[in-house]
Amino acid sequence: MKMEKTAREILVTLSVSDQQAFGVRYDTMSFSDPRTRRFCEHLAVLVCLREGVEETGNVTLRAAESPSGELLLYFSFPREIDQGLFSRVIEFFDLDGLLDSRRVFLRDPSLCAEVYRYDGRYFLWYEFDTSPRRFAELTALLLEYGTLSSLDRAFLIEHAIPLPCAVPLLLN
Numbered sequence: 001m002k003m004e005k006t007a008r009e010i011l012v013t014l015s016v017s018d019q020q021a022f023g024v025r026y027d028t029m030s031f032s033d034p035r036t037r038r039f040c041e042h043l044a045v046l047v048c049l050r051e052g053v054e055e056t057g058n059v060t061l062r063a064a065e066s067p068s069g070e071l072l073l074y075f076s077f078p079r080e081i082d083q084g085l086f087s088r089v090i091e092f093f094d095l096d097g098l099l100d101s102r103r104v105f106l107r108d109p110s111l112c113a114e115v116y117r118y119d120g121r122y123f124l125w126y127e128f129d130t131s132p133r134r135f136a137e138l139t140a141l142l143l144e145y146g147t148l149s150s151l152d153r154a155f156l157i158e159h160a161i162p163l164p165c166a167v168p169l170l171l172n
Contacts, residue, residue: 001013001015001018003047003050005051006074009074009075009076009077010047010050010051010075010076011073011074011075012043012072012074012075013066013070013071013072013073014070014071014073015070016069016070019071022039023035023039024036024039024071025071026064026071027065029063029071040061043073043075044059044061044075047059047075051077058077059076059077060075060076060077061073061074062074062076083129083131084129084130084132085127085128085129086127086128086129086132087125087126087127087128087153088125088126088148089123089124089125089148089151089152089153089156090123090124090126090139090142090143090145090146090149091121091122091146091147091148091149091151092121092122092123092124092145093121093122093146094121094122095122097122097145097146098115098122098124098145098146099169100145101124101142101144101145101146101170102169102170102171104138104141104142105170105171106138107171108128108130110129110130111126111127111130111171112127112128113125113126113127113167113170113171114126114153114162114164114167115163115164115166115167115170116156116160116161116162116163117160117161117163118151118156118159118161122163123149123156124142124146124170125153125156126138126142
């Protein structure tokens with residue numbers, strides 16, 4: 001049995017010998033078959049544990065058979081319904097606080113950031129396309145190094161000095 005992550009789902013590949021060992025085959029797979037259902041439920045739990053998914057009821061399964069007779073099971077997770085685009089400005093009173101905050105940042109293509117300097121302080125504007133829970137977690141971690149700012153991005157763009165070379169230091 002081989003488990004791998006694709007762009008949108010988890011692929012579990014069962015060879016012919018794996019299928020014999022587990023007692024499942026593509027042509028006999030049916031939700032009404034207790035052996036197949038039990039096997040798929042156990043496998044879904046393993047996939048959820050591997051991916052860190054807390055709610056196992058949100059997993060969908062699609063089965064296919066390869067030309068070589070392998071059973072291909074595709075497990076997918078629905079995208080969070082409440083996902084959206086969130087942004088905030090954090091103020092740092094010195095450069096050390098800003099640089100220390102780089103430990104918090106995730107490598108995520110949906111995370112965007114800009115750094116500004118204004119009135120002797122540093123400001124981090126960040127935007128994240130994610131769930132509200134995940135955005136709140138990132139914000140809480142950043143607040144260990146800075147404070148919420150009353151300034152917004154529009155003010156910073158107009159009045160502050162942009163520091164584009166600081167962004168790669170934070171996000172990499």
